[in-house]
Amino acid sequence: MCRWMAYFGDPVPVEDLLFRPEHSIIDQSLHAKLGSFTTNGDGFGIGWYGTGSVPAVFKSTHPAWSDENLHEVATQINTPLLFAHVRASSGTPVQRSNCHPFRYGRWLWMHNGSLARFPELKHDMMMAVDPALYPKIEGSTDTEALFFLALTFGLTEDPPNAVARAVGLTEQIGRRRGVEYPVHMTVATTDGETIWAFRYSSEGNTSSLYYSTDVAQLRQLHPELDVLDRLGPDARLIVSEPLRDLPGAWNEVPDGSWGFVRRGKQEIHPFEPVRGG
Incomplete structure:
Protein backbone atom coordinates (compact mmCIF):
# COMPACT_ATOMS: atom_id res chain seq x y z
CA MET A 1 0.00 0.00 0.00
CA CYS A 2 0.99 3.65 -0.36
CA ARG A 3 0.38 6.97 1.39
CA TRP A 4 -0.95 10.16 -0.18
CA MET A 5 -2.08 13.67 0.63
CA ALA A 6 -3.97 16.38 -1.27
CA TYR A 7 -4.13 20.09 -0.44
CA PHE A 8 -6.65 22.66 -1.67
CA GLY A 9 -6.80 26.33 -0.69
CA ASP A 10 -4.90 29.56 -1.04
CA PRO A 11 -1.36 29.21 -2.41
CA VAL A 12 1.11 27.92 0.19
CA PRO A 13 4.76 26.82 0.03
CA VAL A 14 5.00 23.15 -0.90
CA GLU A 15 7.80 22.78 1.64
CA ASP A 16 5.29 23.60 4.40
CA LEU A 17 2.99 20.81 3.24
CA LEU A 18 5.57 18.10 2.59
CA PHE A 19 8.20 18.58 5.28
CA ARG A 20 7.00 20.68 8.22
CA PRO A 21 4.16 18.60 9.77
CA GLU A 22 5.19 16.20 12.55
CA HIS A 23 3.88 13.20 10.62
CA SER A 24 4.34 14.62 7.13
CA ILE A 25 4.02 12.56 3.98
CA ILE A 26 7.84 12.41 4.01
CA ASP A 27 7.78 10.95 7.52
CA GLN A 28 5.08 8.51 6.37
CA SER A 29 7.40 7.27 3.64
CA LEU A 30 9.51 5.82 6.45
CA HIS A 31 7.13 5.51 9.41
CA ALA A 32 3.56 4.97 8.22
CA LYS A 33 1.25 4.08 11.09
CA LEU A 34 -2.06 3.05 9.52
CA GLY A 35 -1.06 1.26 6.31
CA SER A 36 -0.09 -2.32 5.57
CA PHE A 37 3.55 -1.27 5.16
CA THR A 38 5.58 0.92 7.49
CA THR A 39 7.94 1.91 4.68
CA ASN A 40 6.80 3.45 1.39
CA GLY A 41 10.11 3.77 -0.42
CA ASP A 42 9.38 2.63 -3.98
CA GLY A 43 9.38 6.12 -5.43
CA PHE A 44 7.33 9.26 -4.97
CA GLY A 45 5.61 11.98 -6.93
CA ILE A 46 4.07 15.40 -6.55
CA GLY A 47 1.69 17.20 -8.89
CA TRP A 48 0.72 20.86 -8.63
CA TYR A 49 -1.01 23.69 -10.46
CA GLY A 50 0.82 26.89 -11.32
CA THR A 51 0.83 29.30 -14.25
CA GLY A 52 0.64 26.73 -17.05
CA SER A 53 -2.43 25.25 -18.69
CA VAL A 54 -1.68 21.78 -17.29
CA PRO A 55 -0.37 20.68 -13.89
CA ALA A 56 3.32 20.07 -13.36
CA VAL A 57 4.52 16.65 -12.17
CA PHE A 58 7.79 15.74 -10.47
CA LYS A 59 8.46 12.03 -9.89
CA SER A 60 11.38 9.86 -8.89
CA THR A 61 12.12 6.22 -8.11
CA HIS A 62 14.20 7.34 -5.11
CA PRO A 63 12.71 7.13 -1.62
CA ALA A 64 11.12 10.46 -0.72
CA TRP A 65 13.01 10.74 2.56
CA SER A 66 16.43 10.80 0.84
CA ASP A 67 15.76 12.78 -2.34
CA GLU A 68 17.53 16.14 -2.10
CA ASN A 69 15.95 17.32 -5.36
CA LEU A 70 12.47 17.02 -3.85
CA HIS A 71 13.44 19.33 -1.01
CA GLU A 72 15.02 21.80 -3.43
CA VAL A 73 11.92 21.87 -5.62
CA ALA A 74 9.57 22.14 -2.64
CA THR A 75 11.27 25.31 -1.38
CA GLN A 76 10.54 27.12 -4.66
CA ILE A 77 6.87 26.26 -5.30
CA ASN A 78 3.72 27.96 -4.02
CA THR A 79 0.51 26.32 -5.16
CA PRO A 80 -3.22 26.32 -4.38
CA LEU A 81 -3.51 22.60 -5.13
CA LEU A 82 -0.99 19.85 -4.44
CA PHE A 83 -1.05 16.08 -4.82
CA ALA A 84 1.74 14.12 -3.09
CA HIS A 85 2.25 10.35 -3.07
CA VAL A 86 4.81 7.92 -1.63
CA ARG A 87 4.73 4.45 -3.15
CA ALA A 88 4.92 0.91 -1.84
CA SER A 89 4.74 -1.28 -4.93
CA SER A 90 2.14 -4.04 -5.01
CA GLY A 91 4.19 -5.98 -7.55
CA THR A 92 4.79 -3.78 -10.58
CA PRO A 93 8.32 -2.46 -11.26
CA VAL A 94 9.86 0.48 -9.46
CA GLN A 95 10.15 2.90 -12.37
CA ARG A 96 9.21 6.53 -12.94
CA SER A 97 6.26 5.71 -15.19
CA ASN A 98 4.70 3.74 -12.33
CA CYS A 99 4.97 6.57 -9.78
CA HIS A 100 1.90 8.61 -8.89
CA PRO A 101 0.26 11.01 -9.54
CA PHE A 102 -0.72 10.19 -13.11
CA ARG A 103 -1.62 13.01 -15.48
CA TYR A 104 -3.93 13.41 -18.45
CA GLY A 105 -4.41 16.96 -19.71
CA ARG A 106 -5.47 19.06 -16.73
CA TRP A 107 -6.28 15.97 -14.67
CA LEU A 108 -4.25 14.28 -11.93
CA TRP A 109 -4.96 10.90 -10.32
CA MET A 110 -3.40 8.99 -7.41
CA HIS A 111 -4.31 5.85 -5.51
CA ASN A 112 -3.61 3.81 -2.41
CA GLY A 113 -4.62 0.17 -2.52
CA SER A 114 -4.57 -2.56 -5.13
CA LEU A 115 -6.60 -4.51 -7.64
CA ALA A 116 -6.37 -8.12 -6.49
CA ARG A 117 -4.57 -10.44 -8.96
CA PHE A 118 -4.19 -7.55 -11.37
CA PRO A 119 -2.10 -9.48 -13.94
CA GLU A 120 -5.13 -11.74 -14.49
CA LEU A 121 -7.47 -8.75 -14.87
CA LYS A 122 -5.18 -6.50 -16.88
CA HIS A 123 -5.97 -7.74 -20.41
CA ASP A 124 -9.73 -7.35 -20.06
CA MET A 125 -9.35 -3.95 -18.39
CA MET A 126 -7.06 -2.66 -21.11
CA MET A 127 -9.37 -3.89 -23.84
CA ALA A 128 -12.11 -1.73 -22.31
CA VAL A 129 -10.01 1.45 -22.50
CA ASP A 130 -10.96 3.85 -25.30
CA PRO A 131 -8.52 3.14 -28.20
CA ALA A 132 -7.89 6.89 -28.51
CA LEU A 133 -6.70 6.98 -24.88
CA TYR A 134 -4.71 3.74 -24.86
CA PRO A 135 -1.48 5.21 -26.36
CA LYS A 136 -1.27 7.64 -23.43
CA ILE A 137 -0.71 4.82 -20.92
CA GLU A 138 2.96 4.89 -19.94
CA GLY A 139 3.36 2.43 -17.06
CA SER A 140 2.18 -0.98 -15.91
CA THR A 141 0.27 -0.32 -12.68
CA ASP A 142 -3.29 -1.18 -11.71
CA THR A 143 -3.67 2.48 -10.70
CA GLU A 144 -3.04 3.78 -14.20
CA ALA A 145 -5.32 1.12 -15.69
CA LEU A 146 -8.14 2.24 -13.38
CA PHE A 147 -7.43 5.89 -14.25
CA PHE A 148 -7.78 5.25 -17.98
CA LEU A 149 -10.92 3.22 -17.47
CA ALA A 150 -12.37 6.18 -15.58
CA LEU A 151 -11.31 8.51 -18.40
CA THR A 152 -12.99 6.14 -20.86
CA PHE A 153 -16.22 6.35 -18.85
CA GLY A 154 -16.22 10.17 -18.75
CA LEU A 155 -14.03 11.26 -15.85
CA THR A 156 -13.59 14.75 -17.30
CA GLU A 157 -17.39 15.31 -17.39
CA ASP A 158 -18.71 13.40 -14.37
CA PRO A 159 -16.00 12.04 -12.04
CA PRO A 160 -18.24 10.20 -9.52
CA ASN A 161 -20.15 8.32 -12.21
CA ALA A 162 -17.00 7.57 -14.22
CA VAL A 163 -15.18 6.12 -11.19
CA ALA A 164 -18.28 4.13 -10.22
CA ARG A 165 -18.44 2.62 -13.72
CA ALA A 166 -14.70 1.89 -13.78
CA VAL A 167 -14.88 0.16 -10.39
CA GLY A 168 -18.03 -1.73 -11.38
CA LEU A 169 -16.41 -3.07 -14.54
CA THR A 170 -13.25 -4.03 -12.65
CA GLU A 171 -15.33 -5.99 -10.14
CA GLN A 172 -17.17 -7.75 -12.97
CA ILE A 173 -13.90 -8.70 -14.65
CA GLY A 174 -12.40 -9.85 -11.37
CA ARG A 175 -15.31 -12.02 -10.38
CA ARG A 176 -15.38 -13.64 -13.82
CA ARG A 177 -11.79 -14.59 -13.07
CA GLY A 178 -12.63 -15.96 -9.63
CA VAL A 179 -11.41 -12.94 -7.63
CA GLU A 180 -13.81 -12.48 -4.75
CA TYR A 181 -12.70 -8.99 -3.70
CA PRO A 182 -11.14 -7.30 -6.73
CA VAL A 183 -10.99 -3.64 -5.67
CA HIS A 184 -9.30 -1.95 -2.72
CA MET A 185 -8.82 1.78 -3.11
CA THR A 186 -8.60 5.27 -1.82
CA VAL A 187 -8.39 7.53 -4.88
CA ALA A 188 -7.98 11.26 -5.40
CA THR A 189 -8.46 13.02 -8.71
CA THR A 190 -8.61 16.69 -9.70
CA ASP A 191 -8.97 19.09 -12.60
CA GLY A 192 -7.27 21.91 -10.72
CA GLU A 193 -10.53 23.44 -9.50
CA THR A 194 -12.09 20.57 -7.52
CA ILE A 195 -10.67 17.53 -5.72
CA TRP A 196 -12.75 14.35 -5.72
CA ALA A 197 -11.82 11.58 -3.26
CA PHE A 198 -13.10 7.99 -3.06
CA ARG A 199 -12.81 5.37 -0.32
CA TYR A 200 -14.06 1.90 -1.29
CA SER A 201 -13.19 -1.78 -1.27
CA SER A 202 -15.08 -4.81 -2.53
CA GLU A 203 -14.89 -6.40 0.92
CA GLY A 204 -15.81 -3.24 2.83
CA ASN A 205 -12.50 -2.96 4.67
CA THR A 206 -10.74 -0.04 3.04
CA SER A 207 -7.51 1.73 3.93
CA SER A 208 -7.73 4.85 6.07
CA LEU A 209 -8.64 8.28 4.69
CA TYR A 210 -9.19 11.59 6.51
CA TYR A 211 -10.10 15.18 5.73
CA SER A 212 -9.27 18.27 7.74
CA THR A 213 -11.71 20.32 9.78
CA ASP A 214 -12.82 23.81 8.70
CA VAL A 215 -9.99 26.28 9.34
CA ALA A 216 -12.15 28.75 11.28
CA GLN A 217 -13.17 25.99 13.68
CA LEU A 218 -9.56 24.85 14.03
CA ARG A 219 -8.47 28.37 14.97
CA GLN A 220 -11.01 28.35 17.78
CA LEU A 221 -9.84 24.93 18.96
CA HIS A 222 -6.13 25.70 18.71
CA PRO A 223 -5.44 29.45 18.92
CA GLU A 224 -1.84 28.65 19.88
CA LEU A 225 -1.03 27.39 16.35
CA ASP A 226 0.29 30.28 14.25
CA VAL A 227 0.33 28.10 11.13
CA LEU A 228 -3.48 28.21 11.02
CA ASP A 229 -3.36 31.98 10.56
CA ARG A 230 -1.51 31.48 7.28
CA LEU A 231 -4.25 29.29 5.79
CA GLY A 232 -7.18 30.71 3.85
CA PRO A 233 -10.81 29.94 4.75
CA ASP A 234 -11.16 27.26 2.05
CA ALA A 235 -8.04 25.30 3.00
CA ARG A 236 -8.57 21.54 3.16
CA LEU A 237 -6.29 18.52 3.40
CA ILE A 238 -7.26 14.98 2.44
CA VAL A 239 -4.74 12.44 3.73
CA SER A 240 -4.11 8.73 4.17
CA GLU A 241 -2.94 9.49 7.70
CA PRO A 242 -3.27 12.60 9.89
CA LEU A 243 -0.22 14.85 9.55
CA PHE A 260 -15.43 16.64 -3.26
CA VAL A 261 -13.76 19.87 -2.17
CA ARG A 262 -13.89 23.09 -4.15
CA ARG A 263 -13.77 26.75 -3.19
CA GLY A 264 -16.61 27.45 -0.78
CA LYS A 265 -18.08 23.96 -0.85
CA GLN A 266 -17.49 20.35 0.20
CA GLU A 267 -19.77 17.31 0.27
CA ILE A 268 -19.65 13.58 1.04
CA HIS A 269 -21.94 10.96 -0.54
CA PRO A 270 -22.25 7.15 -0.53
CA PHE A 271 -20.27 5.38 -3.24
CA GLU A 272 -21.74 2.48 -5.17
CA PRO A 273 -20.04 0.82 -8.16
CA VAL A 274 -22.08 0.86 -11.37
CA ARG A 275 -22.07 -2.58 -12.96
CA GLY A 276 -23.01 -3.46 -16.49
CA GLY A 277 -20.66 -1.35 -18.60
Whole structure:
Protein backbone atom coordinates (compact mmCIF):
# COMPACT_ATOMS: atom_id res chain seq x y z
CA MET A 1 0.00 0.00 0.00
CA CYS A 2 0.99 3.65 -0.36
CA ARG A 3 0.38 6.97 1.39
CA TRP A 4 -0.95 10.16 -0.18
CA MET A 5 -2.08 13.67 0.63
CA ALA A 6 -3.97 16.38 -1.27
CA TYR A 7 -4.13 20.09 -0.44
CA PHE A 8 -6.65 22.66 -1.67
CA GLY A 9 -6.80 26.33 -0.69
CA ASP A 10 -4.90 29.56 -1.04
CA PRO A 11 -1.36 29.21 -2.41
CA VAL A 12 1.11 27.92 0.19
CA PRO A 13 4.76 26.82 0.03
CA VAL A 14 5.00 23.15 -0.90
CA GLU A 15 7.80 22.78 1.64
CA ASP A 16 5.29 23.60 4.40
CA LEU A 17 2.99 20.81 3.24
CA LEU A 18 5.57 18.10 2.59
CA PHE A 19 8.20 18.58 5.28
CA ARG A 20 7.00 20.68 8.22
CA PRO A 21 4.16 18.60 9.77
CA GLU A 22 5.19 16.20 12.55
CA HIS A 23 3.88 13.20 10.62
CA SER A 24 4.34 14.62 7.13
CA ILE A 25 4.02 12.56 3.98
CA ILE A 26 7.84 12.41 4.01
CA ASP A 27 7.78 10.95 7.52
CA GLN A 28 5.08 8.51 6.37
CA SER A 29 7.40 7.27 3.64
CA LEU A 30 9.51 5.82 6.45
CA HIS A 31 7.13 5.51 9.41
CA ALA A 32 3.56 4.97 8.22
CA LYS A 33 1.25 4.08 11.09
CA LEU A 34 -2.06 3.05 9.52
CA GLY A 35 -1.06 1.26 6.31
CA SER A 36 -0.09 -2.32 5.57
CA PHE A 37 3.55 -1.27 5.16
CA THR A 38 5.58 0.92 7.49
CA THR A 39 7.94 1.91 4.68
CA ASN A 40 6.80 3.45 1.39
CA GLY A 41 10.11 3.77 -0.42
CA ASP A 42 9.38 2.63 -3.98
CA GLY A 43 9.38 6.12 -5.43
CA PHE A 44 7.33 9.26 -4.97
CA GLY A 45 5.61 11.98 -6.93
CA ILE A 46 4.07 15.40 -6.55
CA GLY A 47 1.69 17.20 -8.89
CA TRP A 48 0.72 20.86 -8.63
CA TYR A 49 -1.01 23.69 -10.46
CA GLY A 50 0.82 26.89 -11.32
CA THR A 51 0.83 29.30 -14.25
CA GLY A 52 0.64 26.73 -17.05
CA SER A 53 -2.43 25.25 -18.69
CA VAL A 54 -1.68 21.78 -17.29
CA PRO A 55 -0.37 20.68 -13.89
CA ALA A 56 3.32 20.07 -13.36
CA VAL A 57 4.52 16.65 -12.17
CA PHE A 58 7.79 15.74 -10.47
CA LYS A 59 8.46 12.03 -9.89
CA SER A 60 11.38 9.86 -8.89
CA THR A 61 12.12 6.22 -8.11
CA HIS A 62 14.20 7.34 -5.11
CA PRO A 63 12.71 7.13 -1.62
CA ALA A 64 11.12 10.46 -0.72
CA TRP A 65 13.01 10.74 2.56
CA SER A 66 16.43 10.80 0.84
CA ASP A 67 15.76 12.78 -2.34
CA GLU A 68 17.53 16.14 -2.10
CA ASN A 69 15.95 17.32 -5.36
CA LEU A 70 12.47 17.02 -3.85
CA HIS A 71 13.44 19.33 -1.01
CA GLU A 72 15.02 21.80 -3.43
CA VAL A 73 11.92 21.87 -5.62
CA ALA A 74 9.57 22.14 -2.64
CA THR A 75 11.27 25.31 -1.38
CA GLN A 76 10.54 27.12 -4.66
CA ILE A 77 6.87 26.26 -5.30
CA ASN A 78 3.72 27.96 -4.02
CA THR A 79 0.51 26.32 -5.16
CA PRO A 80 -3.22 26.32 -4.38
CA LEU A 81 -3.51 22.60 -5.13
CA LEU A 82 -0.99 19.85 -4.44
CA PHE A 83 -1.05 16.08 -4.82
CA ALA A 84 1.74 14.12 -3.09
CA HIS A 85 2.25 10.35 -3.07
CA VAL A 86 4.81 7.92 -1.63
CA ARG A 87 4.73 4.45 -3.15
CA ALA A 88 4.92 0.91 -1.84
CA SER A 89 4.74 -1.28 -4.93
CA SER A 90 2.14 -4.04 -5.01
CA GLY A 91 4.19 -5.98 -7.55
CA THR A 92 4.79 -3.78 -10.58
CA PRO A 93 8.32 -2.46 -11.26
CA VAL A 94 9.86 0.48 -9.46
CA GLN A 95 10.15 2.90 -12.37
CA ARG A 96 9.21 6.53 -12.94
CA SER A 97 6.26 5.71 -15.19
CA ASN A 98 4.70 3.74 -12.33
CA CYS A 99 4.97 6.57 -9.78
CA HIS A 100 1.90 8.61 -8.89
CA PRO A 101 0.26 11.01 -9.54
CA PHE A 102 -0.72 10.19 -13.11
CA ARG A 103 -1.62 13.01 -15.48
CA TYR A 104 -3.93 13.41 -18.45
CA GLY A 105 -4.41 16.96 -19.71
CA ARG A 106 -5.47 19.06 -16.73
CA TRP A 107 -6.28 15.97 -14.67
CA LEU A 108 -4.25 14.28 -11.93
CA TRP A 109 -4.96 10.90 -10.32
CA MET A 110 -3.40 8.99 -7.41
CA HIS A 111 -4.31 5.85 -5.51
CA ASN A 112 -3.61 3.81 -2.41
CA GLY A 113 -4.62 0.17 -2.52
CA SER A 114 -4.57 -2.56 -5.13
CA LEU A 115 -6.60 -4.51 -7.64
CA ALA A 116 -6.37 -8.12 -6.49
CA ARG A 117 -4.57 -10.44 -8.96
CA PHE A 118 -4.19 -7.55 -11.37
CA PRO A 119 -2.10 -9.48 -13.94
CA GLU A 120 -5.13 -11.74 -14.49
CA LEU A 121 -7.47 -8.75 -14.87
CA LYS A 122 -5.18 -6.50 -16.88
CA HIS A 123 -5.97 -7.74 -20.41
CA ASP A 124 -9.73 -7.35 -20.06
CA MET A 125 -9.35 -3.95 -18.39
CA MET A 126 -7.06 -2.66 -21.11
CA MET A 127 -9.37 -3.89 -23.84
CA ALA A 128 -12.11 -1.73 -22.31
CA VAL A 129 -10.01 1.45 -22.50
CA ASP A 130 -10.96 3.85 -25.30
CA PRO A 131 -8.52 3.14 -28.20
CA ALA A 132 -7.89 6.89 -28.51
CA LEU A 133 -6.70 6.98 -24.88
CA TYR A 134 -4.71 3.74 -24.86
CA PRO A 135 -1.48 5.21 -26.36
CA LYS A 136 -1.27 7.64 -23.43
CA ILE A 137 -0.71 4.82 -20.92
CA GLU A 138 2.96 4.89 -19.94
CA GLY A 139 3.36 2.43 -17.06
CA SER A 140 2.18 -0.98 -15.91
CA THR A 141 0.27 -0.32 -12.68
CA ASP A 142 -3.29 -1.18 -11.71
CA THR A 143 -3.67 2.48 -10.70
CA GLU A 144 -3.04 3.78 -14.20
CA ALA A 145 -5.32 1.12 -15.69
CA LEU A 146 -8.14 2.24 -13.38
CA PHE A 147 -7.43 5.89 -14.25
CA PHE A 148 -7.78 5.25 -17.98
CA LEU A 149 -10.92 3.22 -17.47
CA ALA A 150 -12.37 6.18 -15.58
CA LEU A 151 -11.31 8.51 -18.40
CA THR A 152 -12.99 6.14 -20.86
CA PHE A 153 -16.22 6.35 -18.85
CA GLY A 154 -16.22 10.17 -18.75
CA LEU A 155 -14.03 11.26 -15.85
CA THR A 156 -13.59 14.75 -17.30
CA GLU A 157 -17.39 15.31 -17.39
CA ASP A 158 -18.71 13.40 -14.37
CA PRO A 159 -16.00 12.04 -12.04
CA PRO A 160 -18.24 10.20 -9.52
CA ASN A 161 -20.15 8.32 -12.21
CA ALA A 162 -17.00 7.57 -14.22
CA VAL A 163 -15.18 6.12 -11.19
CA ALA A 164 -18.28 4.13 -10.22
CA ARG A 165 -18.44 2.62 -13.72
CA ALA A 166 -14.70 1.89 -13.78
CA VAL A 167 -14.88 0.16 -10.39
CA GLY A 168 -18.03 -1.73 -11.38
CA LEU A 169 -16.41 -3.07 -14.54
CA THR A 170 -13.25 -4.03 -12.65
CA GLU A 171 -15.33 -5.99 -10.14
CA GLN A 172 -17.17 -7.75 -12.97
CA ILE A 173 -13.90 -8.70 -14.65
CA GLY A 174 -12.40 -9.85 -11.37
CA ARG A 175 -15.31 -12.02 -10.38
CA ARG A 176 -15.38 -13.64 -13.82
CA ARG A 177 -11.79 -14.59 -13.07
CA GLY A 178 -12.63 -15.96 -9.63
CA VAL A 179 -11.41 -12.94 -7.63
CA GLU A 180 -13.81 -12.48 -4.75
CA TYR A 181 -12.70 -8.99 -3.70
CA PRO A 182 -11.14 -7.30 -6.73
CA VAL A 183 -10.99 -3.64 -5.67
CA HIS A 184 -9.30 -1.95 -2.72
CA MET A 185 -8.82 1.78 -3.11
CA THR A 186 -8.60 5.27 -1.82
CA VAL A 187 -8.39 7.53 -4.88
CA ALA A 188 -7.98 11.26 -5.40
CA THR A 189 -8.46 13.02 -8.71
CA THR A 190 -8.61 16.69 -9.70
CA ASP A 191 -8.97 19.09 -12.60
CA GLY A 192 -7.27 21.91 -10.72
CA GLU A 193 -10.53 23.44 -9.50
CA THR A 194 -12.09 20.57 -7.52
CA ILE A 195 -10.67 17.53 -5.72
CA TRP A 196 -12.75 14.35 -5.72
CA ALA A 197 -11.82 11.58 -3.26
CA PHE A 198 -13.10 7.99 -3.06
CA ARG A 199 -12.81 5.37 -0.32
CA TYR A 200 -14.06 1.90 -1.29
CA SER A 201 -13.19 -1.78 -1.27
CA SER A 202 -15.08 -4.81 -2.53
CA GLU A 203 -14.89 -6.40 0.92
CA GLY A 204 -15.81 -3.24 2.83
CA ASN A 205 -12.50 -2.96 4.67
CA THR A 206 -10.74 -0.04 3.04
CA SER A 207 -7.51 1.73 3.93
CA SER A 208 -7.73 4.85 6.07
CA LEU A 209 -8.64 8.28 4.69
CA TYR A 210 -9.19 11.59 6.51
CA TYR A 211 -10.10 15.18 5.73
CA SER A 212 -9.27 18.27 7.74
CA THR A 213 -11.71 20.32 9.78
CA ASP A 214 -12.82 23.81 8.70
CA VAL A 215 -9.99 26.28 9.34
CA ALA A 216 -12.15 28.75 11.28
CA GLN A 217 -13.17 25.99 13.68
CA LEU A 218 -9.56 24.85 14.03
CA ARG A 219 -8.47 28.37 14.97
CA GLN A 220 -11.01 28.35 17.78
CA LEU A 221 -9.84 24.93 18.96
CA HIS A 222 -6.13 25.70 18.71
CA PRO A 223 -5.44 29.45 18.92
CA GLU A 224 -1.84 28.65 19.88
CA LEU A 225 -1.03 27.39 16.35
CA ASP A 226 0.29 30.28 14.25
CA VAL A 227 0.33 28.10 11.13
CA LEU A 228 -3.48 28.21 11.02
CA ASP A 229 -3.36 31.98 10.56
CA ARG A 230 -1.51 31.48 7.28
CA LEU A 231 -4.25 29.29 5.79
CA GLY A 232 -7.18 30.71 3.85
CA PRO A 233 -10.81 29.94 4.75
CA ASP A 234 -11.16 27.26 2.05
CA ALA A 235 -8.04 25.30 3.00
CA ARG A 236 -8.57 21.54 3.16
CA LEU A 237 -6.29 18.52 3.40
CA ILE A 238 -7.26 14.98 2.44
CA VAL A 239 -4.74 12.44 3.73
CA SER A 240 -4.11 8.73 4.17
CA GLU A 241 -2.94 9.49 7.70
CA PRO A 242 -3.27 12.60 9.89
CA LEU A 243 -0.22 14.85 9.55
CA ARG A 244 -0.07 15.56 13.26
CA ASP A 245 -1.90 14.53 16.42
CA LEU A 246 -4.25 17.48 16.80
CA PRO A 247 -7.60 16.96 18.59
CA GLY A 248 -10.53 17.95 16.44
CA ALA A 249 -8.43 18.46 13.31
CA TRP A 250 -9.22 15.28 11.39
CA ASN A 251 -12.40 13.54 10.30
CA GLU A 252 -12.52 10.02 8.89
CA VAL A 253 -13.95 9.67 5.41
CA PRO A 254 -16.67 6.99 5.75
CA ASP A 255 -15.90 3.67 4.11
CA GLY A 256 -17.82 3.29 0.85
CA SER A 257 -18.09 6.99 0.08
CA TRP A 258 -16.95 9.75 -2.23
CA GLY A 259 -16.67 13.46 -1.69
CA PHE A 260 -15.43 16.64 -3.26
CA VAL A 261 -13.76 19.87 -2.17
CA ARG A 262 -13.89 23.09 -4.15
CA ARG A 263 -13.77 26.75 -3.19
CA GLY A 264 -16.61 27.45 -0.78
CA LYS A 265 -18.08 23.96 -0.85
CA GLN A 266 -17.49 20.35 0.20
CA GLU A 267 -19.77 17.31 0.27
CA ILE A 268 -19.65 13.58 1.04
CA HIS A 269 -21.94 10.96 -0.54
CA PRO A 270 -22.25 7.15 -0.53
CA PHE A 271 -20.27 5.38 -3.24
CA GLU A 272 -21.74 2.48 -5.17
CA PRO A 273 -20.04 0.82 -8.16
CA VAL A 274 -22.08 0.86 -11.37
CA ARG A 275 -22.07 -2.58 -12.96
CA GLY A 276 -23.01 -3.46 -16.49
CA GLY A 277 -20.66 -1.35 -18.60
